[in-house]
Amino acid sequence: MQEPYVLQVKDLHVSFKGQSGMVRAVRGVDINLPKGKTIAIVGESGSGKSVTVKAIMGILARNAVIDQGEIWYEGKDLVKATEEDFYQIRGKKIGLIFQDPLSSLNPLMKIGKQISEVFTVNYSMSKEEAKEKSLELMRAVGIPKAEERYNQYPFQFSGGMRQRIVIAIALANNPDILICDEPTTALDVTVQAKILDLIKQIKEERGISVIFITHDLGVVANMADEVYVMYAGKVVERGTCEEIFLDPRHPYTWALLSSMPDLESKDRLLSIPGTPPNMVSPPKGDAFAARNRYAMQIDLEEEPPMFQVSDTHYAATWLLHPKAPACEMPKFLQDKIRRMREEAQRYAR
Amino acid sequence: MQDNREVLLNVEDLCMEFRSKSRRGTSVVKAIDHVSFQVYKSETFGLVGESGCGKTTTGRAILRLYNPTSGKIELKGRDISGKMTTELRQYIAQNISTVFQDPVESLNPRMTVREIISEGLVVKGITDKAVLDEKVKNILEKVGLTMEHANRYPHEFSGGQRQRIGIARAIVVNPTMVIADEPVSALDVSIQAQVINLLNDLKDELGLTVIFIAHDLSVVKYFSDRIGVMYFGKLVELAESDELYQHPLHPYTKALLSAIPLPNPLIEKGRKIISYDPKAAHDYSVESPTMTEICPGHFVYASPSEAEAYRKERGM
Structure with missing residues (x-):
């Protein structure tokens, strides 16, 4: 693996077994994630952006097959990694934030427990220590009256606050990489602006690298250092924002x-x-x-192959062919x- | 207003309260709180605001899916807010139709496209099959589909096509007004543009009056002639769309506009976002606020002293 990149995806192909044959969802995707940067993947639904990150996290559906390709992280190829290997990576090294904060939280468990669980289970801390750590995190992601909120359930939180909790849980492990799969699509613009600011702030403070998936070009302009445009399972263009x-x-x-x-x-x-x-x-x-x-x-x-436009800018279109x-x-x-x-x-x- | 355009819909002091009883007593939610506005003939009136601000409730109250707590709704000069009668229901059904957000759930999966579109006509009393077929054919062509699609079921269509069917169903009865509640927010960007263009063409061609409800401010701006901004059940600002975007006056409108992410990396990264705190922004303990006209056609919910400040800000 080359040094400047924390994560490298090389020529990834993913298919799903469907009723009418194999669905080629991802057809040769290359992604380089530089350390401390944010890359955004844009594309319509069905372009393969979510499938790509699911492959990185090792959480593809059971009918999915990785046909070929490599995913390099810390000198390991995640395509060949076993479920046990993933226990050490998923959540701990690579955090994931989903679109819908309500369905990624357990409705029957108090918010505090859901955050502190990370500390008690992964780091075998005592309950008191874990609570202290969790409250610290809750304040860091901007939740007012953290002590009071600690004992509440997800339904008592607004959409924006829930997403903050999900971010807090993702941060509890101090991951190197944060993958955000449309984290603000379900939120109002005013709340969205605050969550985006929070993600940017966290990224700066902790030097985390971020993969941001969205279809909102405004959000891309706000967040991304580098942009990957996907269409029909391929990266068709990539470059700086x-x-x-x-x-x-x-x-x-x-x-x-x-x-x-x-x-x-x-x-x-x-x-x-x-x-x-x-x-x-x-x-x-x-x-x-x-x-x-x-x-x-x-x-x-x-x-068309990828034609180079500049050092950082590539596009796969025959229009760039010299002829x-x-x-x-x-x-x-x-x-x-x-x-x-x-x-x-x-x-x- | 300064001109003599025909007022099609007049909403005056509309209130909509929802009560729910629990052990602790009755709680009242004011979903719409003294809202007044007018919609002129052949214009598009946009309603924006966060979720829970009452924009959808307003649309539904106009459709009389709810019984308003108080206030008046007049359509073409006739009061439609009173007691519901069969005759009134027919009157509303013939004059107002709706395009819904979710193109999957708003189409009956067991009806063919022909049945979905012609249902409104049949209710109107048109039963001659040849006439119905002719109308269905015309309307399908208008929305960019063909007669071949008429015998298929909704599940055979993509999201954008389904929304076209929803639009065809709404306009086939020749309504006086269409209420479009988030018609494009469930669609992908590329499909969204197709549907927005279609709605725009139809609007021009048929001279439709549209109430456009959405949370995506750039879509509302693109589509509407005048825009009303709602916040917690209140209409806080109302103006022509260019005026509203260039000179927002109410602090909430400013906050809302500053939060739209712009697809322009040159300015987006350094942009300041204004936050809105109603308690800090207004002092209504001495003077009470009302809808005040700051400059022609631009109304803001403000107390007299605030209105004075807004006028100064606007250079009036």
Whole structure:
């Protein structure tokens, strides 16, 4: 394993046994997670983003098969790791926060017990010590009146507070990596803003590396250092946040950015025609070709490799091939990016 | 308001209380607390706010799915808030239709698309099969589906297509007004844009009046002509959508707007988020607040002294 990365996913393929055949959910994903950074994985539902992190955590459903690939963490390949190995990693080294805080908490157990359990079970601390530690954590994630709250049940907490508790439990083990699977989708914008700030603050304080899964591009712009755009089980474009938003190269990224309504204009949105492909028999060439206005003949025949745009920016589209005809991003998006720059200038003043 | 646009819906001082009895006595929740607003013909009126602020309840009270505790609702000049009669129910059903959030649960899984769409027409008294077929065909084409889809069941469609069916069902009866309660929040970004474009086209083509309820502020801004912001059952600010986004006055609106994550990494990372604490922001012990017009068409829930400050802020 190379040093600067805490976690490396190499050419991961995951399939599910379905009634109509094997569903190829993830088809060759590479991810590098640098230490102390946040990477965001964006994509529509069914693009394989959740399956990828489930494979990292070793919590894939029983009908899932990892066809090939490697997941390197601390010099070990997690694909080959046994369930016993995962006991030492899951939760302890890699923490996970789910979308719905209510269903990830036990409704019959007091909040305090759910946090302190980590200390009594994993570190065999005494009850008093564990309580002390738990209260400390609850204060750290911003829960007022922690002593009083310690003896309450999940239903007595609001959505935002529940998510804070889930974060506290994830932090109890002092993990190296925190995986957040749409942690704020179920929350109101005002609460979402606070939770995002909390995750950022924790990341800074503890030097944790974060994998952030979301479909909200606004959240991505807020959180991510690096962005991976996934479509139909593949990473189609990756780059720094600025590169993806201001200089996108893949037609899918163009379409994704163009379909977001923005506050500045009332222009007609450029929607993506059609629906994502059926993953039982993924298309032969570029999976996005059927919905792509810029598709060429070769897109239907051969899968594009990752073309390098800069040291940090890669995109899998034939448009970047030296022989491809020059193709500019849609006018709509150019205007949008220009507005983004103008806005930033106005903001700086 | 300054102009003479036709008022289609007039909501005046609407209150909706829910009571629940327990051992400790009766507790009252004021879901809607003295809310007043008007919706003009052919406009889109957006209602935004956090979950639990009463925006959906307002929509449902207008549909008369609830009996309002007090207040008046007038549709085309007729009071529809009074005692429910068969005639009144028919009147409401013919004039207002709804598009719901969840396209899976709001379509009957045992009915074909043809049955779902034509049900409203049959209730209206149209039973001639040829006429029904013609109408179903037209409406399916309008929402981007074809007659081939008519004999299928909802489970055979994707989320975006189901929402199209939901929209077709709502507009086939030629309603005076459509209440769209979070119509796109269950859909993926790429599909969301398709449905938003469709709603926009239909609105222009048919001159629909829409009450658009949502929590996603960028979608509401994109879609609405005027927007009302609700907070804990109260309407705190009401203005044209550009005016509201450029010059928000009520501290809650400011907090809400500052919390929208913008898809722009250049400013998003350094953005300041304003928080709102009603106790610290307002002192209503001396003066009581009312809906006050700060500048033409821009109303804020404020006490007289606050209104003065807002006017200054707005440069009036």
